[in-house]
Amino acid sequence: MQSLMGVTRTVKSKNELREYWAELLSYLPAKTVLLLNGEVGAGKTTSVQAIADILGMKDVQSPSFAIHLRYENDQGKSLDHIDLYRLKDDDDLESSGFWDLFSQKESLIVIEWASRLNTEYLPLNWEKFEVQIAKGATDDLRQLTARKLVS
Numbered sequence: 275m276q277s278l279m280g281v282t283r284t285v286k287s288k289n290e291l292r293e294y295w296a297e298l299l300s301y302l303p304a305k306t307v308l309l310l311n312g313e314v315g316a317g318k319t320t321s322v323q324a325i326a327d328i329l330g331m332k333d334v335q336s337p338s339f340a341i342h343l344r345y346e347n348d349q350g351k352s353l354d355h356i357d358l359y360r361l362k363d364d365d366d367l368e369s370s371g372f373w374d375l376f377s378q379k380e381s382l383i384v385i386e387w388a389s390r391l392n393t394e395y396l397p398l399n400w401e402k403f404e405v406q407i408a409k410g411a412t413d414d415l416r417q418l419t420a421r422k423l424v425s
């Protein structure tokens with residue numbers, strides 16, 4: 275992971291994007307919040323799909339609320355996918371059950387449009403990583419910058 279932290283990597287395709295996530299995921303601890311930021315079409319959802327695929331996740335539920343999708347794999351690992359794009363305000367987040375996710379013993383909680391969240395409110399006992407995704411000069415080019423947040 276050290277090699278990816280604080281570093282900007284360029285990927286030339288969705289395949290290379292998947293390889294990037296495979297590398298990053300291999301270092302993430304059991305209780306991790308992954309904050310995904312980047313403009314519309316940057317590749318946040320595509321990244322979550324790659325992560326779910328790498329972890330062998332199956333869609334086990336229809337969304338329990340509009341911004342949350344939950345996945346589990348055969349090893350009992352879970353992936354919570356949150357998209358804050360349509361978030362109206364803090365009350366909206368409160369009533370969505372978002373904060374309850376952090377009472378889990380472990381999960382990978384991936385948040386699209388994490389910039390809408392005040393990350394200072396995230397629980398101290400979860401590791402936090404941010405990945406910023408930017409579009410490149412050509413269609414399939416993306417730049418990803420990962421960093422670990424220290425609380």
Ligand SMILES: Nc1ncnc2c1ncn2[C@@H]1O[C@H](COP(=O)(O)OP(=O)(O)OP(=O)(O)O)[C@@H](O)[C@H]1O
Pocket residue numbers: 285286287288289291312313314315316317318319320321359386413414415416
């Ligand atoms: N290297 C790449 N990495 C990620 N996406 C790519 C890449 N090359 C092409 N794409 C395409 O770019 C688009 C990314 O869309 P995606 O929905 O993942 O973006 P998003 O960041 O989730 O946007 P939104 O803010 O609307 O949720 C997809 O159509 C995907 O196929």
Ligand SMILES: [Mg+2]
Pocket residue numbers: 318319320357386
């Ligand atoms: Mg998206």
